[in-house]
Amino acid sequence: MIANEPAASAAASISTRNLNLWYGDFQALRDVSLDIKPGIVTALVGPSGCGKTTLLRCFNRINERYGNVTTTGQITIFGKNIYDPDVSLTQLRKTVGMVFQRPNPLPISIYENVLFGIRSHTRRGEYSRRERDAMVESALRNVRLWDEVKDRLRKKATQLTLEQQQKLCIARLLPLKPRVMLMDEPCSALDAEGIERIELLLQELRKTYTILIVTHNMAQARRASDECAFMLLGRIVEHDKTLNVFLNPREKETEMYVTGRYG
Amino acid sequence: MEDSRRERDGAEGGAGQADSAPWLCRFLGPAESMVAGVVVRLCGYSAILFVFAILFFVLREAAPMLFGGMDLVEFISSPDWRPSSEVRPQYGILALLVGTLSVTGLAMALAVPLGLGAAVYISEFCTGKVKETLKIVIELLAAIPSVVWGFISYMVLAPLIVDLTGAPVGVNLLNGGAVLALMSVPIIVSVGEDALKAVPDSYREAALSLGASRWEVVYRVLFPAAKNGLLAAVLLGVGRAIGETMAVLMATGHAVQIPRGLLDPICTLTATIAAELGETVYGGPHYRMLFVIGLVLFTITFFVNLIADIVVKGIRNGQRA
Numbered sequence: 020m021i022a023n024e025p026a027a028s029a030a031a032s033i034s035t036r037n038l039n040l041w042y043g044d045f046q047a048l049r050d051v052s053l054d055i056k057p058g059i060v061t062a063l064v065g066p067s068g069c070g071k072t073t074l075l076r077c078f079n080r081i082n083e084r085y086g087n088v089t090t091t092g093q094i095t096i097f098g099k100n101i102y103d104p105d106v107s108l109t110q111l112r113k114t115v116g117m118v119f120q121r122p123n124p125l126p127i128s129i130y131e132n133v134l135f136g137i138r139s140h141t142r143r144g145e146y147s148r149r150e151r152d153a154m155v156e157s158a159l160r161n162v163r164l165w166d167e168v169k170d171r172l173r174k175k176a177t178q179l180t181l182e183q184q185q186k187l188c189i190a191r192l193l194p195l196k197p198r199v200m201l202m203d204e205p206c207s208a209l210d211a212e213g214i215e216r217i218e219l220l221l222q223e224l225r226k227t228y229t230i231l232i233v234t235h236n237m238a239q240a241r242r243a244s245d246e247c248a249f250m251l252l253g254r255i256v257e258h259d260k261t262l263n264v265f266l267n268p269r270e271k272e273t274e275m276y277v278t279g280r281y282g
Numbered sequence: 283m284e285d286s287r288r289e290r291d292g293a294e295g296g297a298g299q300a301d302s303a304p305w306l307c308r309f310l311g312p313a314e315s316m317v318a319g320v321v322v323r324l325c326g327y328s329a330i331l332f333v334f335a336i337l338f339f340v341l342r343e344a345a346p347m348l349f350g351g352m353d354l355v356e357f358i359s360s361p362d363w364r365p366s367s368e369v370r371p372q373y374g375i376l377a378l379l380v381g382t383l384s385v386t387g388l389a390m391a392l393a394v395p396l397g398l399g400a401a402v403y404i405s406e407f408c409t410g411k412v413k414e415t416l417k418i419v420i421e422l423l424a425a426i427p428s429v430v431w432g433f434i435s436y437m438v439l440a441p442l443i444v445d446l447t448g449a450p451v452g453v454n455l456l457n458g459g460a461v462l463a464l465m466s467v468p469i470i471v472s473v474g475e476d477a478l479k480a481v482p483d484s485y486r487e488a489a490l491s492l493g494a495s496r497w498e499v500v501y502r503v504l505f506p507a508a509k510n511g512l513l514a515a516v517l518l519g520v521g522r523a524i525g526e527t528m529a530v531l532m533a534t535g536h537a538v539q540i541p542r543g544l545l546d547p548i549c550t551l552t553a554t555i556a557a558e559l560g561e562t563v564y565g566g567p568h569y570r571m572l573f574v575i576g577l578v579l580f581t582i583t584f585f586v587n588l589i590a591d592i593v594v595k596g597i598r599n600g601q602r603a
């Protein structure tokens with residue numbers, strides 16, 4: 020298909036080649052070729068409307084909910100083209116978890132939120148009561164939420180604070196054992212302390228997962244990411260080690276953006 | 283996005299109140315706009331007045347039989363409704379009540395799955411032109427006058443039922459249930475679709491992104507989240523079916539008996555009133571008994587609506603929490 024492009028890098032967990040995406044006739048992604056490495060945090064930054072959310076939503080194919088989306092190009096995740104006809108969306112979304120900008124726990128109990136995904140992927144009764152309890156506890160402990168909610172697991176998740184809700188949204192991915200986590204401005208609804216605690220959490224999670232995080236907060240991108248990709252008007256302008264992007268950008272636009280003279 | 287839309291709707295709802303209609307104030311001085319406010323308020327209160335006036339009127343016509351003159355035990359427990367018997371008129375409501383309840387029950391058994399299924403399909407599985415077309419068609423369906431449904435039951439369904447089942451007559455419980463089902467489906471669909479539409483999109487995305495299929499989203503997320511609205515849709519459908527008169531009169535065969543099967547002709551409370559009121563002697567016992575039946579109907583629909591109301595309130599409170 021793309022003869023003179025380098026083949027998708029085998030080492031990358033997500034790689035895209037010549038990815039274009041249109042909403043109707045509006046082109047939101049232009050020729051995006053990107054390799055996201057496993058085991059690190061990659062930050063995706065860029066001014067509002069440049070296509071960060073759009074790109075993220077391609078990786079679990081949740082973009083396809085909208086009827087007017089056309090995509091061309093290639094996305095491979097762990098070597099598998101996710102647009103192959105034999106790819107099951109359920110399986111893909113099990114591997115590639117997503118955390119949304121606004122915390123969106125389901126209006127069911129905390130306990131059931133954590134188990135929601137796993138219930139879609141297993142037959143009824145595949146796990147015993149005790150195994151389920153253990154799964155919930157371990158997921159909530161991993162996101163440092165267990166102590167706060169252990170006495171009200173049966174309460175509605177929508178009654179938690181925003182920070183707790185967002186942690187729950189991360190926790191409910193864990194029983195699925197995803198390999199990639201996509202996070203779309205996960206801290207934008209939180210206060211400073213909440214942001215700090217979520218970032219701490221990211222540091223713990225990075226060992227196990229490939230994390231791709233969209234952020235508007237330059238300081239956060241600098242603190243929390245190992246690599247950084249800068250997007251502008253649907254294109255990837257620059258993708259490098261975070262320090263290089265911030266201290267030593269190759270492109271003029273990147274420099275203008277990271278120094279705050281843009282967007 | 284969904285949220286902001288709901289807020290906007292709320293704001294429009296608020297602007298409908300009498301004292302916040304700026305376009306009125308532009309034409310009217312302060313005194314006139316106060317008068318306008320009072321007029322609008324009276325229009326609002328008139329609804330209450332009408333309800334009580336109707337209740338009072340029905341009660342007044344029914345009273346002489348209701349408080350003396352009628353045999354309450356017979357009324358409730360006898361299946362014999364023989365108001366024009368020369369020997370001894372009998373006013374047993376049981377067969378009529380069973381007729382109403384059975385035809386409504388049958389109608390709901392058909393209409394609820396169909397209506398909720400259609401609501402789910404329209405709200406979750408189709409987009410663009412198909413969706414718009416379906417919604418318009420459903421609204422058209424709701425606008426068909428009930429006497430036309432009566433025609434359809436008489437001319438189309440009845441022969442069909444005779445052909446398919448070999449029943450001696452095609453106007454019976456099954457026919458009435460089918461027609462009432464068709465008549466209540468539109469209201470179930472449109473209220474049900476509204477209830478599903480009100481579920482924030484973020485819930486759908488949350489569930490989908492966890493690997494749920496679209497069908498799982500429907501029954502694991504949307505049904506629980508919209509259950510009050512869906513229940514209200516069903517209850518409104520029930521209300522529609524219980525109160526319907528003309529179509530059931532034409533479709534059910536109007537035979538006073540407790541049905542033993544789907545193919546038995548039946549008679550309902552509403553149809554009895556409609557069919558017999560014209561032949562009664564004004565102020566006579568038969569006339570008054572029909573008003574007692576009216577009161578029974580009034581009570582039933584009152585409770586159905588009350589429950590629907592409480593359920594809908596439950597939705598609002600649920601959203602606030």
Ligand SMILES: Nc1ncnc2c1ncn2[C@@H]1O[C@H](COP(=O)(O)OP(=O)(O)OP(=O)(O)O)[C@@H](O)[C@H]1O
Pocket residue numbers: 042045047065066067068069070071072073074085
């Ligand atoms: N469903 C949609 N239909 C049509 N256009 C869309 C849709 N979603 C996004 N867009 C457009 O695509 C472009 C990219 O949007 P996207 O949400 O990906 O930007 P973003 O980088 O995430 O912005 P922000 O930082 O504000 O979240 C924008 O111009 C937006 O208007």
Ligand SMILES: [Mg+2]
Pocket residue numbers: 071072073203
């Ligand atoms: Mg975005």
